[in-house]
Amino acid sequence: MLTKEEIRASYKNFDDNKILKLAQNPKGLTKEAIPALIEEVRLRNLDTSFIEWIQLENNPLNQLEKDSIFSNIKNSKCSICKTNSDLKAYEFHSVISGVIFCDDTLQHLIICEKCNKKIRWKNFFNTILLGWWSRKGFIATITALLTEFFNLFLVKRINDRILNTLIEENNGTFRKILSSENPKQQIQNFIENNNVRNLNKNEYE
Numbered sequence: 001m002l003t004k005e006e007i008r009a010s011y012k013n014f015d016d017n018k019i020l021k022l023a024q025n026p027k028g029l030t031k032e033a034i035p036a037l038i039e040e041v042r043l044r045n046l047d048t049s050f051i052e053w054i055q056l057e058n059n060p061l062n063q064l065e066k067d068s069i070f071s072n073i074k075n076s077k078c079s080i081c082k083t084n085s086d087l088k089a090y091e092f093h094s095v096i097s098g099v100i101f102c103d104d105t106l107q108h109l110i111i112c113e114k115c116n117k118k119i120r121w122k123n124f125f126n127t128i129l130l131g132w133w134s135r136k137g138f139i140a141t142i143t144a145l146l147t148e149f150f151n152l153f154l155v156k157r158i159n160d161r162i163l164n165t166l167i168e169e170n171n172g173t174f175r176k177i178l179s180s181e182n183p184k185q186q187i188q189n190f191i192e193n194n195n196v197r198n199l200n201k202n203e204y205e
Ligand SMILES: [Zn+2]
Pocket: 078, 079, 080, 081, 082, 083, 084, 111, 112, 113, 114, 115, 116
């Protein structure tokens, strides 16, 4: 493990771009690296909002804060039907393939149960009809259908896994949301953007 001085010395050699890149994505820095990075941002007169961001990202949410986010997510309004709440995070696996292409898609959507059923049926029929038409697609289709089948029994576990990962990956953002004036609305917006991002995804990642 590098000492504080060694980290400082290596940051000094980074150009501004590299320092900014690190400051934009500072998750997982060691406790020795955080003050060294903040110092570099300050010394170089780079955008000081990064200093706050580095601190937000590296201040993990406690269980109480996570529970508050979970309950806000659950009580948000579904961004697809704009009506129901009691949201959960669902996983959708679908395949569309042709002779030379194969779109194997994994989506995570935070939506109501009714919309979940609608999308699941639509995906199921699409995969059954359009999944098989290539060698790769054939195997991917079988995997997708089996995963979909077993996932029916694991709704709570999948919900917990997706939400925990989402919160972990967006620690700084959620910390900012929790200290904002209207966390409920902000969480609603976050879910909506996250759903849009996932709906636009069409390759397995
Ligand atoms: Zn809905």
